[in-house]
Amino acid sequence: MGIRTVEEYKESLRRQSPKVYMDGEEVKNIVDHPGFQVAINNLGVSYELEHDPKYRDIATLVSPLINEEISRWTNIQQNEQDTLAMVRLMKGLGDYFCPCTYRCLTSIALNSSWAVSYDIDKKYNTDYHQRVVEFVKEAQRNDWIIGAASIDPKGDRSLKPSEQKDPDLCLHVIERKKDGIIVRGAKAHVSCGPYAHMLSVRGSSKADESEQDYAVGFFIPVDAEGLIHISKAAPAPNEHKDLENPISSKHGGLVESMIIFDDVFVPWERVFLCGEYEFAPSLSSIRGALHAMHKCMCQWALADLEIGATALIADYNGLSEAPNMRESVGEMIMNAEILHSCAIASALEGWKHESGAYIPKAGPACTGKVFSARKVGDNRFFMQDAAGGLVATMASEKDIKDPKTKGYLEKYYKGREGVPTEFRIRAIKLIEDLIASPYAGWRQAMAISGGGDVRHHKEMAMEDYDLEQSIKKAKIAAGIKID
């Protein structure tokens, strides 16, 4: 029973009652609200794949935990084959034109808490891990979507959590009770908030001994008492058209939220870290490696579509063999290969955590993440350069279809012989959607900042590299005596 349909997903959302604000109004019914439409549509694709014969074998598996067929998104990865399957599953999302569904967050949340709770228990003899195991089973049985609430508003970023004038600028525990904890604060950039089922919440990864209240990790339903979602509408056009915004009218980005924790109670059953500040960094870095691996692939899938769009318009312009077009497409292909290779390498070179979870290698994954953040501009440059001025100047759908202007535009938007003018118009409108729409802007922002900034990922790549070994090699090469 672990596999749901899109309809069941929507039904499950209707049964929830999160407190949500958007554009100055309280949203009671997110399923039918226009600001959420595209985002729910997007996440729905992750359910569709579970029923698509082409992907079912990758998208689902039998869980050893509950001995039932489950979605791969709720699986605890055991080995490199599991992780390589995830790489392929991410490719599948690309085939549906919504490479970024935020469903990867579910997998990241479960696998990272699985590993870190184990480590804490080992040191402190706590019983966090068993709670996580039970939670994972529940997630598997219900085919849950679990959003990520990780990033504090932070205030002055040069200060530690406890140094902020307002102590709430980083989420913290304000009371420990017998049956649970009470937390206060907020989480910014909550990906997949009110249209998920659960949230995975983590406190600061930088808390130290004196600020143990900021070190916390737990799960919570999206409609828990005291949670307030202030959501930003997906960057999608309001009305659906035929030619315009072919991607963004269907899969145009997601809804991001600021979530306020207005003294929220979390039962101990859902807490997996509370005060053990020294494990906060490893929770952050395991999450980071998992996230970066997925990011390589969603960016690959976007790049693959951009490659196709670039080659397509070059063809329609009669230039598919023009050297500069081949140069551009070749650069885009090599950029894509690097992302894919980084994902593959991080999966293959991962490590088996003592808890049984298999964690991708941070070095290649984070390198791929940084590479993709830096190359998003280049890919757009190549695509724009191939498509030319029409990206900015093509007449609107209304003019293209209006009898007063239609004849002129069909005559003059003609490309090479053999290509219907309508096809060329559609190719340009696709590229316009990928470069010059609000969705394009959102994508760019998320490609660069989603999952943490570039410096952070570069640091992770450095930390993962065996620099000591390299230095030792240099010393031997230089003839420097080592003890």
Place this chain on the structure above:
Amino acid sequence: MGIRTVEEYKESLRRQSPKVYMDGEEVKNIVDHPGFQVAINNLGVSYELEHDPKYRDIATLVSPLINEEISRWTNIQQNEQDTLAMVRLMKGLGDYFCPCTYRCLTSIALNSSWAVSYDIDKKYNTDYHQRVVEFVKEAQRNDWIIGAASIDPKGDRSLKPSEQKDPDLCLHVIERKKDGIIVRGAKAHVSCGPYAHMLSVRGSSKADESEQDYAVGFFIPVDAEGLIHISKAAPAPNEHKDLENPISSKHGGLVESMIIFDDVFVPWERVFLCGEYEFAPSLSSIRGALHAMHKCMCQWALADLEIGATALIADYNGLSEAPNMRESVGEMIMNAEILHSCAIASALEGWKHESGAYIPKAGPACTGKVFSARKVGDNRFFMQDAAGGLVATMASEKDIKDPKTKGYLEKYYKGREGVPTEFRIRAIKLIEDLIASPYAGWRQAMAISGGGDVRHHKEMAMEDYDLEQSIKKAKIAAGIKID
């Protein structure tokens, strides 16, 4: 009387009656139409500067042709001082936050036709140049805006004009009459169409001996009989707000048009090239050098604003001294310096055309153009990286101002001490406008494809370089005997 005010500009537009379509409707009154508002606002700035005491000295001068004060945009540049003044004038537009007004096209049109008509007359003993002189005087007296209608729809780009199945895919002369010519075809990407006064039209630069009808150059009023403008609304938000879209609601891009030439009559007085195909490339390359020089500066002005925005948000986040922020701002500054240096060098190293017009050097100008097209992605990367996820996730203005959510958002959008939260919100909204708005997308498309593609500018830079001299130097260095 050569200096107009913004109001006079608008009045002059009301006196014109171009045939314009936008979004499926005929637009009778462009001055008050929402789709043109921002564009007219933008162009108006070029008039404002003529009256701004800070810029008047640069923006205006006394024309030796008519011995009256005129706008610099209608000036025939005589020497490097004139061109350097233009560089400074472009800086002034940046101070008004609309670095790209399209007014540079006026200068490009007048100076290039001035020079090329002289060359044709010299070879063919025609009298084009005197017609251009008269036209320039008229432009100076009326402080005209002259749009550019240069790029043919082209169809299959691997074919020459005459090889297209539909001969109209490149504009051509279909009849030569005693009093003028009749032209048919269309021009794509017409920058500054119906809200200009005149258009400078040129035919293909690739026409050869057998296709002389495609080699043509002339001026024409925007409301000439038979001209049809199919215009695309400026990428600006419909309603004006306080926080959102601070740039694009005022200067959010311009209106681009496809203009149909439905058998349009052009009197000989306005024609300055007709059949002399061997001068079409030099018309194109002189226009190209002038355009690229201006492009360096409008991109510089945009970059300068992006630098400020990046440094500002870093400061508000408490990170103005963080090494990675300084790295980013430093890169952006150096990119800006290169654009500025290319403009300066192209001005200083320009050449005096025999006609008296001074033409900027193509090499540095086109290099700057290519550099800016490639760096637009990098600058956004740095700005996004500094601003972080809020660019994609900040709540809407309505939520920020709504009493139900205002308190939460003011609490949690707080930056470093001493900075009002409202300021930080405004800084983020500015960056969102510069990265993730439709205006941002339009800007990116124009930065890369505006004024011709990158390959074209690279070719121009190569052509301008004294490669023979470099090869000779290499031969001497290698000991290869040269005759």
Place this chain on the structure above:
Amino acid sequence: MGIRTVEEYKESLRRQSPKVYMDGEEVKNIVDHPGFQVAINNLGVSYELEHDPKYRDIATLVSPLINEEISRWTNIQQNEQDTLAMVRLMKGLGDYFCPCTYRCLTSIALNSSWAVSYDIDKKYNTDYHQRVVEFVKEAQRNDWIIGAASIDPKGDRSLKPSEQKDPDLCLHVIERKKDGIIVRGAKAHVSCGPYAHMLSVRGSSKADESEQDYAVGFFIPVDAEGLIHISKAAPAPNEHKDLENPISSKHGGLVESMIIFDDVFVPWERVFLCGEYEFAPSLSSIRGALHAMHKCMCQWALADLEIGATALIADYNGLSEAPNMRESVGEMIMNAEILHSCAIASALEGWKHESGAYIPKAGPACTGKVFSARKVGDNRFFMQDAAGGLVATMASEKDIKDPKTKGYLEKYYKGREGVPTEFRIRAIKLIEDLIASPYAGWRQAMAISGGGDVRHHKEMAMEDYDLEQSIKKAKIAAGIKID
């Protein structure tokens, strides 16, 4: 008996009598000739690893063909595990500071001819493959080194082989006899010529139906009658010192040769392609994929040493925590991770050829090759920037050791406290060797041009990519109907 020692390798060279010229003289004894010393030393490392307990398990295996322990370099790869083992073996060479031994050519030669001969037999019912099988067994039993003679001098590169005025500018068959063929021409850039045992020779990959004599592939001993090696001395210093040139005095590049085929007889037993021009491209592309995969790893190993050297000198200068040093080392690490990831991905995503040989995937391998060629400059930039002016200005070893100057230099070459000045001197001398020695120049040339030029590898990456699928995806996304 398939595993030899370095001594046995040298002995085997003494038993050969290739015709070799270097620096105007005929070299009778290459083993003891100074111009070959470093190259033989380098190749010897590939034998050392076979006996090094740390690498023996990777460097050797039992061949299913002869059921004996053999060197991995002579193995026919069966699956991704074999190829991944090769990736690790290449890492081992890096630990010996000679990442590029040219021994990979042995593996490339055997695996590519194994596959292509099978394909030809299948089409033409020839018996090439069995000859290759026998040759592979011989190579395994003798632990042979097989050099690569692939690139024709080519003459005018815009012309086909048969269009050259001198027909010999590309190697060709001039006579087919009962017992073998006679070939004439030359091969440029022969890596690992007279100090190998055998050469793998291939003709042009561009020969077409009318030039079948240029399509050829065979093995030949380096001392075959009619072969003339004109060799270039390894870029190594003549005299061995203590401080100077720590790498290049031991592993300073290899000897490259032009080999003349002065009407050389090749018995049919050693021929595996002769006239079947349509298989020449696949021989080239399979070789290319194998070569690029190895190249990723030798360049990784070099990069890893450069990373260590950079971090080391930063430390000795007291700057290991300086932000700009961390920036540089971080960039170098990410560049290295990309090379490694490309190698891993090409191994994991390879394909099983019908002949049983496993071929790495060309896309990631060639992408890594191009990436490394482009990044060689960046890595040197970072290393140089960290080490500073001393790379160009440090006094010579003689002055450092001479009593007249020693005291001054030891006083003033001091770095941070705790680091012996001698160590800092050695670190600088290592970096000087890696940037400013003839070896460094040779390395740069080989990194960029070794194994074919960048355009060629980019083309291979493009060919390997499923561009049709990307275009199809773009069409669906744009709403373009596909039949």
Place this chain on the structure above:
Amino acid sequence: MGIRTVEEYKESLRRQSPKVYMDGEEVKNIVDHPGFQVAINNLGVSYELEHDPKYRDIATLVSPLINEEISRWTNIQQNEQDTLAMVRLMKGLGDYFCPCTYRCLTSIALNSSWAVSYDIDKKYNTDYHQRVVEFVKEAQRNDWIIGAASIDPKGDRSLKPSEQKDPDLCLHVIERKKDGIIVRGAKAHVSCGPYAHMLSVRGSSKADESEQDYAVGFFIPVDAEGLIHISKAAPAPNEHKDLENPISSKHGGLVESMIIFDDVFVPWERVFLCGEYEFAPSLSSIRGALHAMHKCMCQWALADLEIGATALIADYNGLSEAPNMRESVGEMIMNAEILHSCAIASALEGWKHESGAYIPKAGPACTGKVFSARKVGDNRFFMQDAAGGLVATMASEKDIKDPKTKGYLEKYYKGREGVPTEFRIRAIKLIEDLIASPYAGWRQAMAISGGGDVRHHKEMAMEDYDLEQSIKKAKIAAGIKID
């Protein structure tokens, strides 16, 4: 009489008796020592130009100080025309294939001390400036070469001068006497030491109030008592050949020295800063701007030769119209244009110092310096990629000329028809010299580290930029109220 000949320069060197060590031996006669030959040859070119009719007008002028014809290198620049003339003079050095003569250091030394001594006098009522004026006159009359001794050995770079365990690791004043000062320490990387006439010496630019003894500036003859030069031989081949090393055998880099100041006496007449630590940074930054401007041009001249060499070999290979060759040459040309534009802009936008000296603008100059340091790798990549494997594999001159091998090599090194094979060989040997010789390594090191590291120049560019104005602009754009 301010203009000397090369012979007079050499004679003047013979009259000097500096204490010099090289390669373990004391060098008594540097003029005839092989280690100095190429360096003296190089510097001699700066004198040749003064007599070359093509450059005389640029290379010389009448000094307003002494009312005699002088070399431009000793001129105090008065305005942008003077600086633009210097840009052109630097081009002239390129025509002689020795773009880097170190003669620019003479100009830098005189102009910077001219300005800074004026500022100090103004504040402290000292009389440094008049001493500098007298020194400049002397330099002009004698057409002196003045080397630069600027960089301290520094020891632990994370510490200030006075924090080093050995106080001598930065040069300092150990005694102030009536007639002069006594200094102790050393200067590393002394460009143009014993083969100059004078040295311009400056102390640390980071000294603060408590370490005034480290703030010092003076001139001194290269053979002053107590000065010890430990010099590194120029990276040039020992024997002169015909084909090999065509550049480096004549202009192959310069001699760099470590100079020990073993308690050296400097008379007050030659001191222009002593203890006024607050002026040390401006001495450093004015020197930096001047140096960076020259650097743009020497790197331009090198790039210009590389462009020629790349286009030449492409032509000889029959590929001058091949798209990838044009791509490469185009990139190199645009890189060169940027360097040139930065030099031009820094000259044109410079500022008039109160002392009368005209100082180039730091922003564009330092940007160009950073750009060139980063692009040195790219240019070599393009050149290597065009030339291909022969750069690493071409037979030696001896084999090319030896009767035993000559016939083969002439046959097989043939390029396109119409090009003598000898020419193609020479073109390759030139490129080998530019990429793979010790000279090439030295050039790379100097391009990156010469004149200070990249971070330093980036900081200077940032400091020069009006960031406050950019931030203000961003604030206005965002609607942030400014007081």
